[in-house]
Amino acid sequence: MMNKEEIYAALGLTASDIEGGNLAVQTPIDGSEIANVTMDTPAEAKAKIAQSVEAFKAWRNVPAPRRGELVRILGNILREKKEALGALVTLECGKIYQEGLGEVQEMIDICDFAVGQSRMLHGLTIVSERPLHKMREIWQPLGPVGIISAFNFPVAVWSWNTCLALVCGNSVIWKPSEKTPVTALACQKLFEMACAEFGDDAPENLSIILTGERDIGEILVSDERVPLISATGSSAMGKIVGQNVAARFGKSILELGGNNAIIVSKDADLDLAYQGIVFGSVGTCGQRCTTTRRLFIHEDVYDEIVPRIKKAFAGVSIGNPLDEATLMGPLIDEDSFNNMENALKVAKENGGVITGGGRSMADEYPGGYYVNPALVEMDGTDANVKTETFAPILYAFKYTDLEDAIHRQNDVPQGLSSAIFTKNMLEAETFTSEFGSDCGIANVNIGTSGAEIGGAFGGEKETGGGRESGSDAWRGYMRRMTSTTNYSTELPLAQGIKFDAE
């Protein structure tokens, strides 16, 4: 495993990038400072937005397949730097190295996807109601795209947005989480390497980073020169961002909180369900927006699977995420730990029976917030289970009737991911029907987390309604133009209107 200095060197980060600034960055591994980066002032942020507008004006003229070439080069660089960037992700946000690598793989995958997409920015041709007329849809570049991302996927979310935005002809301005600015600076270095290899068609400032706290994010969100804001994070943040962007008639793509559930049927393959549940709930230390937070287990199999989950939770190897034997690293910081403690307190007050929870390895890592995953057995629904706590807490409920389980699964404000484990085709099809799951993601015999980039990613209700990455999410980064051409010598009006100007 590379050490910090080797990681920085491999990614081209120099002292001026990571020292002498005014934003201290701590690794959640032990709380020690790994960098001190320089924040943008509000005036600098505004100036950078102006630079991004200029970059857009040049980039939109480059043919889309050529734009794809830049993304192809970026994907190759990411392949070369996968280990270094994966390790930096681990160092800065605390997810285990395997997941750090997985996150970079997600970047590589979206690069490949976007390269293909760069030759497929298709519009419709539409038959006209008028003779000798043709209609078509033309998808146009939009402008600078503002990206706001969270600490838990510090690099992949940028790439989902950036790779599509770039092939669509846009420039990008990224405001990463103030908890993970170093991975952002590293991505910027790799992007600049790609531009250098690509040549002059890539204008200066095609991708820009805004480093700072909330005030800097607000500048980006409220700036009319930025037609689209794509924001990933909490529902509370997204509500403010969405309203502020809407107030200036901007567009937004919001990918916000989840409260994801797995239904375990009496007809489930319990071995599969068990694996999906454990990965979904303790993976990334419960800090994915797709983390499994609730279980609805059929009463006939409850006593078979719940003890297995408890055993897995008690035995999961918690520790330094750079150590390859570790399955669960630390929470991002003390606030997260306090939120977890609070949620467990409320669950207990509401009659929940808790197994696990509490701090782990405090002696070895006084500055790191390692926790034991907690399983909370609940009798019925309660208010606490309606909010997202970004920590490894899994609430288990019993059910008798599938319709009731689906209703309870849906009966939360969020609507990101959901899953059912069943070998019963009728149940599986019910779950994915119009009266089944109300989430953006509804899986069968697969857990709630770990979505592939090829599908549209996002969810409904307080999850924000946005879709990123695969399918036709690219359209969100473009402007739709409807164009009608008349190749006759008459000017017939639509709807048969007669209007004689003579």
Ligand code: UN1
């Ligand atoms: C997030 O937590 O914001 O499906 C994204 C998954 C990952 C992405 C999670 N591909 O878990």
